[in-house]
Amino acid sequence: MINKLSGWGDTIAAIATAPGIGAIATIRLSGVDSFSIIDRLFPSKKISGQKTHTLHVGILSLKGKAIDEVVVAVFKGPKSYTGEDIIEISCHGSIFIQQQILSACIEEGARLARPGEFTQRSFLNGRMDLTQAEAVADLIASNTKASQKNALNNIRGGFSGQLKEMRDQLIQFAALIELELDFATEDVEFADRTKFYELIRHIDTTTTRLIDSFQLGNVIKNGISVAIIGKPNAGKSTLLNTLLNDNRAIVSEIAGTTRDTIEEVLNIRGILFRLIDTAGIRSHSNDVIENIGIEKSLEKMKSADVVLYIFDVNEETSEMIQQQVNAFKEAGINYLLVANKSDLDIISPLTLSGETIYHISAKNKINIDQLTNALYDTTVQGTLEEDSSMVTNIRHYEALQKVKITLTDIINGLDQQLSGDLLALEIRSCLYYLGEITGEITNEDKLDFIFSKFCIGK
Template identity: 65%
Template sequence: MLGKLSGWDDTIVALATPQGIGAIGVVRVSGKDAINIVNNLFPSKDLSAKPSHTLHVGMLQQKGTSIDQVVVSLFKAPSSYTGENVVEISSHGSPYVLEKIIGAITAEGARLAKPGEFTQRAFLNAKLDLTQAEAVADLISSNTEASRKHALQNIRGGFSSILKTLRDQLLSFSALIELELDFSQEDVEFADRKRLHNIIDEAQKTTADLLSSFTLGNVIKHGVQVAIIGKPNSGKSTLLNALLNENRAIVSEIAGTTRDTIEEILNIDGILFRLIDTAGIRQHTHDIIENIGIEKSLEKMSQADVVIYLFDVNEISGEELQIIIHELNEKRIHYLLVGNKIDLSTDEILAEKFSNINVLYISAGNKKNVEVLKQRLVDEVIGGNLKAESTIVSNARHYEALRLVHQSLSDIREGMDMNISGDLLSLDIRRCLHYLGEITGEITNEDQLDYIFSKFCIGK
């Protein structure tokens, strides 16, 4: 497939480490001429005569002028990341030095790599399937333990292995049905319909589980929006400071101190929570700036994945809280009721005022039960479903293709129940295989690949 696409016979080069000054920088070269090109700039040794997976120290030169003393890492095809000859040059991390090295390599005939082109070549050379290639980008951009584990699980082939098992079973059965068509005059049946029923049942369950994991996958990949909502002076800013363990928001006894939304990020158990401290919501205020803040608060509440409705347990009755609960339920908001300033009340009073209402009681000022609230937030969004070995869908492209796979499986099952002919059943199975192939990359096109890999960083 590689040779059929324009530009894929070129040798490419790119900086593989971040831009800016560092102790070292790495320039990556890949392609059939990678070793010869670097060899022309590396008089210290004949790299073409050296074995793969070896390191070589020497001076990199261009037309007799030394550029830098470097370490050259040699990877010969097909035993490399891309499946091609790959050379990685580790030099001192001066941006000027790195630019000189890349310039010398392009002068020898290489071209600058496009975003994700190294990984795209790895895919085209069957070193990775498309789900594994996309997981590489996810791992690079991971910023929590949960997202790291999820990406690593997919790079190892967790998602791919599930799809491969399903695809192999359907391919095998499709071949048997098509064999029946070749012997249609003999009226023989090679494909066990009962076994296909079992395969379809299991496949539907698997795809349904993967589809239902997409919500959790979004949480892992993008984090959770949490809006802290409540009346003025209920302690929202104090709670934000307590959750962050720093004085991020201004706190005072004056109602309406927070005029705008304040957003901060908190990592709890490997999940990113984007905390939004909002202006206090009250029905009547003549302050124009505060009114704008309240409008933003209502907007953030509607956009949030979880709303913490914070109230002062000393300033609200059980009846008022029931009205608020009714309004939150009407708006279909996912919320937690959090009663604040319990240090100014007693357990007996709280039990009497808020009986039969599920409230988490805290004292934000004293940080009492703040850790309990953090755990409740985690439980609300993952429900104990996050496991290192579990396969979770976080890619919208995968989700859409899986939805089509699931529908195709239903069509196959319906066709079997209606005893449709083998040729029509074979078409249904082929359509399902097509959607599975779109996920893993067995079926794709150049435009789709360019779009997927354009999201990668240059040098990977």
């Protein structure tokens, strides 16, 4: 278990804004020497004597040589992001100036921060729990309204609040059951088994809902991969261009034009769909490059979340499509059947028992909305409701599955009227797994791994 320390006794510094040239950049300092360092670099005013949460304009310099005119923001611990004294220097966005200021801070006693170290200090100083800290990284990486809303809800404690309530209630009953063990010879019962049973059932229901939310949560966080598969000249690249409303892929009447996979992103109702245009699949080709493209197409098809199988409505028969459907089902591939060029005169209408075929014209943009709606409805199960907690992290998901197992064991134990000492063991296991999620139970190696995925400066 990690002790929540007041810091490491040193001061860290990093550029907190994105790499590159911009109008403004921010360099952040956190630690015991933040104020003494800025006092030496900012002769315009003694910053250590200023009130917290204030801004100060002046020239920042090193050994009498001016670097830039900056704005210094003061945040005194413990009421700061890390819980320590923080200085944020806003300078002009020149890469050269940013590096000069960072070098000056390091020369005056700071060290370069590790990835995620500011947020790690915030966690260790009790400013947030581990789920909130991980949500910070999710918010930075969010690229849709849905992912932003879910990350923001978790930063505010929506997910961890539910876990804390579950853990606190379990701790109360665990204390009462363990108290019974001290009076085992007197045959007393401090913990009401009926109320305890109701509590465990309630926690089990909440845990199940959170586990079930992972499928949608993972989609919201990572998006959905869609492989556009079909024979040469079926209209795959035309469909990609139509969906993107851009001429992203080369289109021609020559079969085998697409030799390699092309990947682009489409936002449908707040969910990112990663569209993969693939080389046309056919049994025989004398072109070595085309054959390599076909192999890549088959690889993408197997790894995609869903396959759009597009075919020329006048080129393939019902029997041919049925063979492809059977192959998809045998391989466990999720698919949608897309009949392209349906605006032309159809020679023989396609009918496939039990299958929905979406008739479109990729070239003339007919029924494209119907296809995108079907794509969304097929892959996105459930909705993200306002202020609802959604599991998006595989670490949380795996820990919740362990919580679920221990809750089932506790319920079975209550049904079998097990003794208090055996119930206490299961409750401790459940508390352990809940504590792993929020960070009450963890170790330094796990923390280093989690925060190493953050950007430097956050």
